[in-house]
Amino acid sequence: MTGDQDIRSKLPSVDRVLQASQELVSRWGHQRVSEAIRAQLRSVRAGINAQQAPDLSVQAIRSAAERALSASDAHGLQPVINLSGVVLHTNLGRACLPAPAAEAALQAARYPNNLEYDLETGKRGDRDSHVEALICELTGSEAATVVNNNAAAVLLALSTLAKGKEVPVSRGELVEIGGSFRVPEVMASSGCTLVEVGATNRTHLKDYRAAISAQTALLMKVHTSNYRLEGFTQSVDEKTLAELAHEHGLPCIVDLGSGCLVDFATYGLPAEPKASEYIAHGVDLITFSGDKLLGGPQCGIIAGKKALIERICTNPLKRALRVDGMILAALSEVLKLYRHPDSLKQTLPTLRQLTRPAIEIEAQAQRLCEEVARHLPPAFTATTTPCQSQIGSGALPVETLPSFAIAVESIEHHDSDLRQLAAALRRLPRPVIGRIHDGRLLLDLRCLDDETLFLQQLPHLREALQC
Numbered sequence: 001m002t003g004d005q006d007i008r009s010k011l012p013s014v015d016r017v018l019q020a021s022q023e024l025v026s027r028w029g030h031q032r033v034s035e036a037i038r039a040q041l042r043s044v045r046a047g048i049n050a051q052q053a054p055d056l057s058v059q060a061i062r063s064a065a066e067r068a069l070s071a072s073d074a075h076g077l078q079p080v081i082n083l084s085g086v087v088l089h090t091n092l093g094r095a096c097l098p099a100p101a102a103e104a105a106l107q108a109a110r111y112p113n114n115l116e117y118d119l120e121t122g123k124r125g126d127r128d129s130h131v132e133a134l135i136c137e138l139t140g141s142e143a144a145t146v147v148n149n150n151a152a153a154v155l156l157a158l159s160t161l162a163k164g165k166e167v168p169v170s171r172g173e174l175v176e177i178g179g180s181f182r183v184p185e186v187m188a189s190s191g192c193t194l195v196e197v198g199a200t201n202r203t204h205l206k207d208y209r210a211a212i213s214a215q216t217a218l219l220m221k222v223h224t225s226n227y228r229l230e231g232f233t234q235s236v237d238e239k240t241l242a243e244l245a246h247e248h249g250l251p252c253i254v255d256l257g258s259g260c261l262v263d264f265a266t267y268g269l270p271a272e273p274k275a276s277e278y279i280a281h282g283v284d285l286i287t288f289s290g291d292k293l294l295g296g297p298q299c300g301i302i303a304g305k306k307a308l309i310e311r312i313c314t315n316p317l318k319r320a321l322r323v324d325g326m327i328l329a330a331l332s333e334v335l336k337l338y339r340h341p342d343s344l345k346q347t348l349p350t351l352r353q354l355t356r357p358a359i360e361i362e363a364q365a366q367r368l369c370e371e372v373a374r375h376l377p378p379a380f381t382a383t384t385t386p387c388q389s390q391i392g393s394g395a396l397p398v399e400t401l402p403s404f405a406i407a408v409e410s411i412e413h414h415d416s417d418l419r420q421l422a423a424a425l426r427r428l429p430r431p432v433i434g435r436i437h438d439g440r441l442l443l444d445l446r447c448l449d450d451e452t453l454f455l456q457q458l459p460h461l462r463e464a465l466q467c
């Protein structure tokens with residue numbers, strides 16, 4: 001006991017450590033640095049109580065406080081290198097913006113702008129006006145509005161048009177999107193009643209017809225973005241469904257999930273239905289995401305009949321779900337790129353990544369493999385290997401894209417070694433995200449735009465493995 005007291009009396013005071021920490025104070029401020037020092041002193045005292053022999057020097061306490069302060073700053077949103085093989089990875093932020101869109105968002109963030117201001121008249125303007133004409137041009141719609149994401153778009157459309165009423169939806173389309181978007185639950189949140197029609201694998205027009213009553217608000221289709229029904233299946237296409245809706249004086253709406261504005265097949269990609277086709281087929285409203293195949297910022301777009309969009313825009317929920325100027329500025333720049341579909345493969349990062357030829361990725365893998373191998377500890381080997389990338393975000397769920405990866409293997413075939421290596425890659429100054437598959441850590445290079453930046457990370461790998 002007395003021994004412990006002796007040791008404790010040697011502990012420096014907060015003030016003494018503070019005096020030696022002026023550099024830290026100028027960086028983090030007096031209050032945070034004193035708190036960090038106090039916390040460190042507390043943990044040293046606890047160490048003494050536990051009969052350990054902690055370092056009591058001012059220097060040691062100062063350094064520990066500095067480490068704690070740096071660590072608490074580090075946990076922000078930070079850029080990573082996506083070698084996961086999933087192009088539109090929801091957990092990695094989905095689509096990356098093209099430079100002009102990012103620049104426009106930055107300008108909108110830094111300076112006052114005409115978000116809701118008409119420069120011509122000097123009067124109040126409408127924030128949707130910055131993108132509405134472009135959306136209409138690209139989808140063939142009469143009107144459009146933008147909200148926080150596609151989930152919000154569906155919620156807002158249903159809550160405006162179907163609250164307190166019934167909405168028939170095919171049992172084959174009661175989609176769950178990763179996370180928390182589930183069609184039945186979104187419908188419940190928007191205050192409408194889901195009327196399930198048909199069977200899981202087969203829904204016929206007569207099923208919808210039988211479900212229509214005086215309580216029906218609209219007919220709705222949901223794109224089965226992230227799964228596919230195969231075999232003995234039947235569904236009603238949007239054109240037929242829209243005709244049935246109109247026969248009964250009802251609107252027909254479709255949740256497209258991913259917003260595809262161009263013909264994907266012309267880029268050599270699996271075909272995905274185009275937004276404009278739905279409008280041309282008589283659908284009254286479509287909703288889709290801005291940051292999936294569209295390749296823009298996170299947002300949800302609602303486009304279609306003017307009278308319906310007007311009702312949606314006067315719903316107080318629209319105000320709660322609206323987007324800010326940064327999003328609108330970025331979206332507008334991305335949509336402008338779609339006016340030049342011939343150069344879209346070069347100008348839109350998402351499309352560039354989706355269409356990168358496997359042969360080009362293979363050459364990159366061969367270029368980088370040796371350098372990766374050189375920085376690995378001796379317990380690992382690296383080779384190049386063909387692999388399959390995924391599009392991600394529920395877009396085109398079944399199709400994969402042939403790609404190439406650097407495959408790292410543990411010589412002892414220990415999965416735990418691979419997991420440690422994957423964790424070390426995530427601790428690099430610019431974290432690198434790979435995936436473990438079949439006893440190998442795969443670094444799929446499809447989305448590696450900045451080779452130099454990646455190579456600059458490698459010298460930090462051994463240090464990261466020691467943490």
Ligand SMILES: *Cc1c(COP(=O)(O)O)cnc(C)c1O
Nearest residue numbers: 149150151177225257258289394
């Ligand atoms: C992705 C998706 C959503 C959700 O879109 P978010 O933009 O993530 O909110 C809703 N419906 C379908 C069919 C989807 O594919």
